[in-house]
Amino acid sequence: MLNRLIQTLEWKKVRMVLRYAVYMMLVMLLQSVLFSRISIFGAKGFIIPAAAVAAGIYLGGVRGAVFGIFLGLFTDMAFSETTVLFTILFPIIGFGAGFASEFYINKSFFAFMIFGTAAILLCSIVQLIHALLGGGTELLPGLLTALLQTALSVLPVMLLYLPFKEGGVMNHPY
Numbered sequence: 539m540l541n542r543l544i545q546t547l548e549w550k551k552v553r554m555v556l557r558y559a560v561y562m563m564l565v566m567l568l569q570s571v572l573f574s575r576i577s578i579f580g581a582k583g584f585i586i587p588a589a590a591v592a593a594g595i596y597l598g599g600v601r602g603a604v605f606g607i608f609l610g611l612f613t614d615m616a617f618s619e620t621t622v623l624f625t626i627l628f629p630i631i632g633f634g635a636g637f638a639s640e641f642y643i644n645k646s647f648f649a650f651m652i653f654g655t656a657a658i659l660l661c662s663i664v665q666l667i668h669a670l671l672g673g674g675t676e677l678l679p680g681l682l683t684a685l686l687q688t689a690l691s692v693l694p695v696m697l698l699y700l701p702f703k704e705g706g707v708m709n710h711p712y
Contacts, residue, residue, distance in 0.1 A: 558593065562609055565589040565698065570616060581686035586613050586624075587661045588654035588695040590632040595645055595653065599636030606632030619668075627664060631657045654695045659688045 569586050576582060590609055594602025606628035613624040635653050643649040662684035669675040 558597075558605055562589065562605070562612065565609075566612055566616065568694075568697070576690075578690060579683075579686060581683050581690055583690040583694055584658055584661065584687055585691055585694050585698065587628065587631055587657035588650075588691070588698050590628040591635040591653045591657045592650060592698050594632035594635030594637075595639040595650055597636065599633045599640065602632030602636035603629040604632075606630070619665075623664065623668060624661070627661060631660070651692070651695065654698070655688065655692055658691045658695070659684070662687045 565586055569584070574582060586609065590602065590606040593605035593609075597605065607625065609632075610622075610625035610628035613628070614622060617624070635657070638653070639645050639649070643653075666675070666680045666684045669680055670677065
C-alpha cells in the first residue's frame with residue numbers, strides 16, 4: 539500500500555514537470571513565432587519573464603527558481619545577444635515572485651499582472667544596461683525602447699495566467 543502511494547506521488551510529480559515543460563515550450567514558441575516578428579518603433583514584446591513570475595507564484599519560490607533556470611537557459615540559447623543574462627535573471631524573478639506570494643501577496647490575476655509587468659521592465663532595464671556597457675546604444679533611445687517593450691508586453695502576458703494557474707500548486711497536494 540505504501541509503495542503504491544509513493545509511486546502515485548512520483549507519477550504526479552513527473553506529470554507536473556512535464557506540464558511545466560510543455561508550458562515553457564509553448565511560451566518560447568509564442569515568443570519566437572509571434573512576438574519576435576511584431577515590431578513597433580523598433581520594440582518587440584517580451585513575455586518570457588512573466589512565465590517565470592507565474593511559475594514562482596503558483597509553484598512556490600524554490601520551484602519557480604528551478605523553472606526560471608531552465609527557462610533562462612533556453613532563452614539565452616534562443617537570443618544570440620546574451621550569454622547567461624536570463625539564466626541568472628529568471629531564477630531570481632521566479633524565486634522573488636514565489637517568496638512574495640507565500641508571505642506578502644495573494645495569488646490573484648492582479649498580482650500576477652503587476653509582478654509580470656515588473657519582471658518584464660526589470661529584464662528590459664538589464665538588457666539596456668548590457669547594451670550601454672557594450673557601447674551599442676545611447677541612454678534615452680534605449681530607455682524609450684525598454685519602456686515601449688514593457689508596454690507592448692502587458693496585454694499578451696494575460697495569455698499566461700490561466701494555464702499556469704490551472705496547473706499550479708493549488709491543484710497539487712505536495
